[in-house]
Amino acid sequence: MALIETASLSKYYGPVKALDGLDLRVEPGIIGLVGANGAGKSTLLKVLLGLISPTAGRASVLGMDSVTETRSIRQFVGYMPEHDCLPPDVGATEFVTHMARISGLPRTAARERTAEVLRHVGLYEERYRQIGGYSTGMKQRVKLAQALVHDPKLLLLDEPTNGLDPAGRDEMLDLIKRTGTEFGITVVVASHLLGEIEQVCTYLLAIDAGHLLRAAPISTFTERTPVLAVEVEEGADRLVTALAASGARARQDGPRVLIALNSEALYDDVRDIVADLGLPLVRVQQERGRLEDLFRDAAPTAGSAG
Amino acid sequence: MTAPSRFTATSPAGNIYDLGYRHYEGKRNGRAYAMWSLFVESFRGIWGFGRPTTAKVAPFLLAGFYALPAVVQLAFSSVITQQVASGANVTLLTYDSYFPAFSILVFFFCVAQAPELVCRDQRNQVLPLYFTRSMGRIEYALARLGSLATALFLLLLVPTLALFVGDVLMKPDTFGAVGDEWPRALPAVPATALISAGLAAISLAISSFSPRRAYSAIGMVAYVLLMEAIPAAIYSIGQTSGSSWSDKLFLVTPLTSLNGAVHWFFGEKLDPQDFSGNLTSGEYLAAALASIVVMTAVLAYRYRRVPA
Numbered sequence: 347m348a349l350i351e352t353a354s355l356s357k358y359y360g361p362v363k364a365l366d367g368l369d370l371r372v373e374p375g376i377i378g379l380v381g382a383n384g385a386g387k388s389t390l391l392k393v394l395l396g397l398i399s400p401t402a403g404r405a406s407v408l409g410m411d412s413v414t415e416t417r418s419i420r421q422f423v424g425y426m427p428e429h430d431c432l433p434p435d436v437g438a439t440e441f442v443t444h445m446a447r448i449s450g451l452p453r454t455a456a457r458e459r460t461a462e463v464l465r466h467v468g469l470y471e472e473r474y475r476q477i478g479g480y481s482t483g484m485k486q487r488v489k490l491a492q493a494l495v496h497d498p499k500l501l502l503l504d505e506p507t508n509g510l511d512p513a514g515r516d517e518m519l520d521l522i523k524r525t526g527t528e529f530g531i532t533v534v535v536a537s538h539l540l541g542e543i544e545q546v547c548t549y550l551l552a553i554d555a556g557h558l559l560r561a562a563p564i565s566t567f568t569e570r571t572p573v574l575a576v577e578v579e580e581g582a583d584r585l586v587t588a589l590a591a592s593g594a595r596a597r598q599d600g601p602r603v604l605i606a607l608n609s610e611a612l613y614d615d616v617r618d619i620v621a622d623l624g625l626p627l628v629r630v631q632q633e634r635g636r637l638e639d640l641f642r643d644a645a646p647t648a649g650s651a652g
Numbered sequence: 653m654t655a656p657s658r659f660t661a662t663s664p665a666g667n668i669y670d671l672g673y674r675h676y677e678g679k680r681n682g683r684a685y686a687m688w689s690l691f692v693e694s695f696r697g698i699w700g701f702g703r704p705t706t707a708k709v710a711p712f713l714l715a716g717f718y719a720l721p722a723v724v725q726l727a728f729s730s731v732i733t734q735q736v737a738s739g740a741n742v743t744l745l746t747y748d749s750y751f752p753a754f755s756i757l758v759f760f761f762c763v764a765q766a767p768e769l770v771c772r773d774q775r776n777q778v779l780p781l782y783f784t785r786s787m788g789r790i791e792y793a794l795a796r797l798g799s800l801a802t803a804l805f806l807l808l809l810v811p812t813l814a815l816f817v818g819d820v821l822m823k824p825d826t827f828g829a830v831g832d833e834w835p836r837a838l839p840a841v842p843a844t845a846l847i848s849a850g851l852a853a854i855s856l857a858i859s860s861f862s863p864r865r866a867y868s869a870i871g872m873v874a875y876v877l878l879m880e881a882i883p884a885a886i887y888s889i890g891q892t893s894g895s896s897w898s899d900k901l902f903l904v905t906p907l908t909s910l911n912g913a914v915h916w917f918f919g920e921k922l923d924p925q926d927f928s929g930n931l932t933s934g935e936y937l938a939a940a941l942a943s944i945v946v947m948t949a950v951l952a953y954r955y956r957r958v959p960a
Binding site: 395396397417420421423425427429430431432433434435436440444445447448449450451452455459462466476492496497528529530 | 674675678680682685702703704772773778781782787960
């Protein structure tokens with residue numbers, strides 16, 4: 347059973363199409379939901395949560411319809427919003443316990459789960475202090491804790507590393523990774539930072555302007571490409587000319603020369619040409635795909651198709 | 653795979669310790685329980701429990717002021733008894749006149765505490781956390797409303813009890829007095845319930861429209877002042893021009909209509925000195941009930957649309 351499934355899901359805000367005929371199928375794992383700001387990530391999460399209803403199409407979460415069975419879905423879904431969502435004048439323990447009870451956990455269970463979850467996210471002595479005095483990193487932890495406290499099957503995180511410093515970011519990503527792998531909870535991480543997605547996710551959903559750009563395991567985005575990159579300290583232009591003369595397809599990219607890798611003999615050609623020209627060679631390596639390329643390459647195609 | 657070292661006292665604070673994760677297999681209650689939880693949290697919030705000490709000052713001070721006259725009368729009941737015995741003409745506070753006399757203090761209590769209930773979650777954007785749980789928008793509004801009404805009910809009941817105890821103590825035969833007194837005091841209970849519901853509905857309906865406490869409080873004061881003043885002004889103009897309908901406008905007054913309705917429970921005619929116009933207490937009661945319905949609807953409408 348797919349955890350999340352959408353069929354031609356659309357959400358229009360007046361003339362703005364936040365989601366436009368989105369078809370998705372999400373299997374358990376840690377799923378990265380990437381897209382530029384305004385691509386429709388938050389809108390998609392809100393539709394899945396039943397916070398807003400779609401203009402057209404349908405979505406199902408854990409096999410339940412997002413419009414008609416919202417309540418049943420919510421018992422098993424945790425949501426961490428993008429924005430601040432914590433009252434400043436209560437302690438983390440009190441707030442998370444309250445949220446656990448709103449999720450339906452009996453009083454003692456709510457207290458126990460709160461203590462456990464706060465420990466998981468790394469809040470200790472400070473959990474009795476008022477949230478208003480917390481750092482951004484601690485607030486993000488409380489936000490994650492309230493999403494986890496009722497032990498959801500699916501966790502929807504909207505920009506979980508917003509406003510964190512590099513160390514806090516790494517800790518949050520580590521926490522997300524552990525939630526997905528050790529706790530066995532499917533996590534959907536919406537982010538516009540591809541580096542983060544690459545770090546923690548197993549599967550990637552890329553959306554742009556409300557359309558699905560691509561959905562595939564993360565490894566397929568970063569596998570080797572048939573391009574050989576040769577980096578020289580100087581004379582990249584001379585290298586390109588010489589390579590072109592020898593019949594290879596090459597182009598300059600800053601200090602690097604990118605060559606279409608079509609035969610093993612190319613390595614020898616490159617070695618010989620570099621040696622003949624006496625160029626200071628830095629490195630020769632096969633290019634790996636980068637997530638950024640997805641958007642750079644796909645954006646014009648999506649535009650021309652639509 | 654080895655887990656990082658755990659429980660080490662030297663680890664810098666903020667590290668994430670791996671103690672394993674346990675899934676929750678226990679009971680999950682439904683929306684009634686969620687509403688009850690929110691009701692309890694709201695009720696505690698109104699009185700400042702679980703909040704900093706400063707949050708307790710306003711509610712307890714205002715509640716204290718409201719109860720003070722009745723408590724003073726209770727404290728001096730023995731003195732009053734002597735005075736009455738010596739033939740002095742003493743005017744005592746009564747169940748039916750207490751709220752009308754001091755209603756402004758109760759209104760201040762609402763101005764101070766109602767915005768806290770509905771603005772805080774809007775201002776801090778906590779609402780999405782509620783609405784993505786087993787808590788609907790209308791249920792949220794009703795739980796908040798119920799908690800304010802309950803808090804007001806208790807607040808209003810304390811002086812009534814003080815008056816009751818005082819009246820009983822003033823009688824020579826205490827046990828007989830309880831029997832004599834309680835039928836006179838009893839109408840105060842439904843009257844108090846009506847006032848609580850009425851004030852709670854008005855206060856929350858108006859407060860909920862702004863995420864800022866100050867604006868909500870100003871909105872409440874402005875609403876009550878205008879709705880009290882405009883009918884009175886039109887009425888006085890209508891009197892001079894011989895209008896027959898302008899007294900009906902008093903039905904929209906928030907506090908006056910509650911005051912008038914209180915007298916219905918005690919089966920009294922309205923004193924034209926306190927209540928201008930020719931309206932009966934029954935008409936005021938109907939107006940108060942209608943106001944509860946309308947204001948609750950306004951509150952529900954607001955929460956259907958409030959952004960989350």
